[in-house]
């Protein structure tokens with residue numbers, strides 16, 4: 001049943017509140033709870049928090065999930081949308097795919113950190129928080145991590161539905177744009193810099 005707000009209408013905000021409530025009573029492992037906690041407290045739009053929540057709980061409609069739910073017919077249709085002939089599950093799409101690896105390599109270089117060897121999304125996220133926590137707020141790390149996954153997901157959908165091309169540099173540019181937008185323009189200007197400054201030295205403003 002879709003959650004409704006006070007006026008009886010479905011809103012992202014009402015759905016978001018429902019997910020927070022669910023998370024409090026869910027039987028999630030400590031590690032997922034810890035990751036969700038950072039996501040809920042990060043400065044980004046509610047729809048992106050919901051996306052990150054679904055990703056961390058392995059509830060996104062990846063092709064492997066669609067086969068499990070009998071929406072796609074068989075395993076042959078569950079190959080990665082980026083064309084690498086490997087099953088498209090959450091960890092593959094966002095971390096282990098050659099496209100995702102290329103994106104993370106550039107994002108880590110941008111942040112001045114070594115790329116994580118983690119192959120599981122939740123661990124990958126928390127490791128990045130741990131590496132950066134002495135340099136900046138965990139909420140801002142949450143924003144950059146979610147912006148990276150969000151941009152990969154948007155690009156993947158564009159490839160499936162609009163015949164888009166796989167372009168690592170384009171995804172990286174979107175990560176920088178989204179994270180800057182959410183931190184500097186939306187959400188009461190949590191960072192104060194222009195896009196050029198953000199692109200040049202993000203940690204100085206995180």
Ligand SMILES: [Zn+2]
Nearest residue numbers: 080082084097
């Ligand atoms: Zn792939």
